[in-house]
Amino acid sequence: MLQLNQIHKVFNEGTLDEKIALEDINLTLKPGDFVTVIGSNGAGKSTLMNMISGVLTPDVGEVFIDDRKITNLPEYKRSRLIGRVFQDPMAGTAPSMTIQENLALAYNRNRRRTLMKGVTKKLRTTFQEALETLYLGLEDRLSAKVGLLSGGERQALSLLMATFTEPKMLLLDEHTAALDPARAALITKLTGEIVERTQLTTLMVTHNMQQALDLGNRLIMMDSGRIILEVDGEDKQNLTIEALLHEFQRIKGSKMTSDRALLG
Amino acid sequence: MSSAMFGAVESGIIYAIMALGVYLSFRILDFPDLTVDGSFVTGAAIAAILIVNGTNPFFATLLAIAAGFLAGCVTGLLHTKGKINPLLAGILMMIALYSINLRIMGRSNVPLLNEESVFTKIEVFFTSTGLDALFGSMAAAIGLQNLTSTWSVLISMLVVTALIKIITDLFLRTQIGLALRATGDNKRMIRSFSANTDQLTILGLGLSNALVALAGALIAQYSSFADVGMGIGMIIIGLASVIIGEAIFGTKTIAVTTFAVVGGAIVYRIVVSLALRVDFLETGDMKLITAVIVIAALVLPQLIDGQKERIRKKKKRLQQEMKINEMKKGGEEYASTKSNSQSI
Missing domain, CATH: 1.20.5 (Single alpha-helices involved in coiled-coils or other helix-helix interfaces)
Known part of the structure; x- marks a missing residue:
């Protein structure tokens, strides 16, 4: 499904602000994989997401989806294959347009846009049925402007829109981080349900360890632009936060001692 | 209602077409496009020079629209491909067009007196079919006499502007129209739904300036001249129409807003003609x-x-x-x- 081969990315190369964002990233996702990504700020999680979605292109390395090389495919073309939900609830929807217009935009993701009417009667029924799965009552507010919705509602709508046409992949970039605990729990639950139902290959960045453990069948931990830990299958099922933190300390610690040894 | 006021309404309806163009760039695309000052004159210049050289005025007006579309596309290219700030891209295009307009006209002013224009043709049509007399008597019945020598301009422009308003409304509800609105609303979002925002921006600016050039071509024929300086401040007049209209009529839906823009353009003309009647104000003001x-x-x-x-x-x-x-x-x-x- 998704394949990242030896991805390297450096920001501001050759200046004082030089920062190695990604270093030798190799990652393969099988169809139906749901991978959660954790790591501290600056670990390279968002850069990884941007590399897959096409906002950034790698300095070295290749990106494949379904054995098709998409390393240099522009963002808007890639987004036919990739659904995305952003951290900012304002980012995933068009605020001055109505709910049904937003859904129509999502519906046309992998179609050629023409001069046909954007919202038809038939589509409206489709939209209503889809909105019912969110249990937020949005199906009765099709012609309300999205700017009037709350952050949680908007994020739920973004999630629905991102998965509406069942793309090849779903990228979730800390999509519950800006919500209050109750809304975050709701969106987490919806995410689990939607991914379960559509069997989408999913990559989810999160700062919430518990969420990273609850969702998905694989987990990767990143630090300083590298993948430092990969857990999947049964090991992931049995993983706890303590074990994860312990593992993080151990890897960081051993790296530190080896650094010390080198310097010494 | 005096004949001066009648003239204000007439020209207001024509300027409403330009205001709709400004609405497309300024509100829909969220792109303050100063190309308007230049493309308005481009429309006027092309129509005028073609008419003077004997081209059918309707065909000349069509070519003016095409030229405006091209001018808008260039501004769009400067912004999207050249990564130039929207205001600067518009200003650059505006001053470039000043020279181009002079080249098109060959001199700074082209008079159209005694030339055939779309309005003379429409007037002939109205008088020969008796429509003019019909509207005249209808107006007389509600007490509006001796306002104008012909009703053809007002009626035909009302029809044209209403058609353009309706087509704009319908277009903004098509799949492409929705993507265009989303481009102005949230670029990042619509890119994640596989829309080419660069192309849409170029298209939107093209359509906007096509309308502006159409208004320019019509105003040149209405006032019987094209002048290289006739576009100065046009963007502000367009913005004034949009802002006044929105303040008076509201922005509840797209259809209401485009109606507001047309209304705003007419109200603006009326206010200006009222202001000019104040003794100490001159046309220069x-x-x-x-x-x-x-x-x-x-x-x-x-x-x-x-x-x-x-x-x-x-x-x-x-x-x-x-x-x-x-x-x-x-x-x-x-x-x-x-x-x-x-x-x-």
Whole structure:
């Protein structure tokens, strides 16, 4: 499904602000994989997401989806294959347009846009049925402007829109981080349900360890632009936060001692 | 209603087409496009020079629209591919067009007196079919006599502008139209739904300037000349129409907003013609009047809202005070009855 081969990315190369964002990233996702990504700020999680979605292109390395090389495919073309939900609830929807217009935009993701009417009667029924799965009552507010919705509602709508046409992949970039605990729990639950139902290959960045453990069948931990830990299958099922933190300390610690040894 | 006012309404309806163009760039694409000052004249220049050289005025107007579309596309290319700031891209195109317009016309002013224009053709059609007499008698029946020599301009332009408004409304509801609106609303989002925002921006600016050039071509034929300086301040007039219209008629839906823009353009012309009747104001003060009108349209709604808010708060405070007073009174009564009972 998704394949990242030896991805390297450096920001501001050759200046004082030089920062190695990604270093030798190799990652393969099988169809139906749901991978959660954790790591501290600056670990390279968002850069990884941007590399897959096409906002950034790698300095070295290749990106494949379904054995098709998409390393240099522009963002808007890639987004036919990739659904995305952003951290900012304002980012995933068009605020001055109505709910049904937003859904129509999502519906046309992998179609050629023409001069046909954007919202038809038939589509409206489709939209209503889809909105019912969110249990937020949005199906009765099709012609309300999205700017009037709350952050949680908007994020739920973004999630629905991102998965509406069942793309090849779903990228979730800390999509519950800006919500209050109750809304975050709701969106987490919806995410689990939607991914379960559509069997989408999913990559989810999160700062919430518990969420990273609850969702998905694989987990990767990143630090300083590298993948430092990969857990999947049964090991992931049995993983706890303590074990994860312990593992993080151990890897960081051993790296530190080896650094010390080198310097010494 | 005097004939000067009639003229104001007539030209207001033509300028409404330009205002719709400005609405497309300024509101829909969120792109303050100053190309308008140039593309308006480009439309006028192309129509004028072609008509002087014997081209059919309708065909000349069509070519003017095409030229405006091209000018808008170039601004779009400068912004999207050249990564030039929207304001700067518009200004660059505006001054480039100034020279191009001079080249098109060959001199700074092309008179169209005694030339055939779309309006002379329409007038001939109206008189020969008796439509003109019909509208004239209808107007006379409601007490509007001797306003104009022909009703053909007003009626035909009303029809054209209404058609353009309706087509704009319909277009903004198509799949491409929705993507265009989303481009102005949230670029990042619509890119994640596989829309090419660069292409859409170029298309939107092209359509916007096509409408502006159409208005330019019509105004040149209406006032019987094209002048290289006729576009100065056109963007402000367009913005004035959009802002005044939105303030008066609201922005509830797209259809309401485009109606507001057309209405705003007409109201603007009427206000200007009223202002020019004030004794100490001269035609040279037009731009200053425009600036004052725009400032008023921007500031007045805020002042009104602020006033409403103050009144609401005052009311609320009074209510609160009354509540507290009542509670105090109630408490005192209770205390007095208590002391009374004690004294007994």
